[in-house]
Amino acid sequence: MKSRNNLAVFLTAMALLLLLLAVTTWVLSRDSGESTNGATALQPGESAPRRSLAETPQARFISLFVSNPGGDLASYMVGGKTDEFNAFAATIAGAQPLQGGSDETFTDLLVFSFNTDDSLEIAYSRAHNQFILEDRVYQPVTNLAPMIAAVEQKLSGQSGKS
Numbered sequence: 581m582k583s584r585n586n587l588a589v590f591l592t593a594m595a596l597l598l599l600l601l602a603v604t605t606w607v608l609s610r611d612s613g614e615s616t617n618g619a620t621a622l623q624p625g626e627s628a629p630r631r632s633l634a635e636t637p638q639a640r641f642i643s644l645f646v647s648n649p650g651g652d653l654a655s656y657m658v659g660g661k662t663d664e665f666n667a668f669a670a671t672i673a674g675a676q677p678l679q680g681g682s683d684e685t686f687t688d689l690l691v692f693s694f695n696t697d698d699s700l701e702i703a704y705s706r707a708h709n710q711f712i713l714e715d716r717v718y719q720p721v722t723n724l725a726p727m728i729a730a731v732e733q734k735l736s737g738q739s740g741k742s
Contacts, residue, residue: 590687594653629698631699631700633673633700635673635694636668636669637669637670639669641665641693642657642665642668642690643657643689643693644656644689644691646728656732656736664731667727668724668727669692671721671724672690672702674720674721679717680710682712685705685708686705687704688703688704689701
């Protein structure tokens with residue numbers, strides 16, 4: 581019963597973090613006063629395009645929402661067109677579909693942001709080195725866990741604990 585409560589708390593926290601990310605992205609893109617490099621806001625009634633894994637290298641940045649076994653959450657951003665970004669995008673873009681389903685280990689969330697109101701969200705399991713997109717399980721080209729740990733260590737100054 582406790583794991584269900586933890587999962588509910590985790591999902592609520594993820595939803596709030598995604599909302600915070602969306603609001604922050606909207607405010608930053610609205611207030612920047614600069615060209616948005618082709619980024620356009622969706623018109624009322626218009627839906628965001630459905631993104632594929634192959635399109636991840638075209639994203640503007642990645643937001644990583646990670647949790648540790650104690651249930652603590654942290655978020656990190658990796659800018660587009662950097663070596664770190666390119667490594668994440670290539671690993672995701674070349675992923676192969678697998679048979680199977682999710683479990684409680686899919687606790688990390690990778691959000692590739694393309695334009696305003698346009699993103700690709702991927703739930704990742706460090707324990708299985710697999711991610712889920714649209715109810716389908718995929719195996720990344722390389723192990724994402726060390727890549728995520730490196731971003732955590734670099735941006736938080738911690739020892740790279742998972």
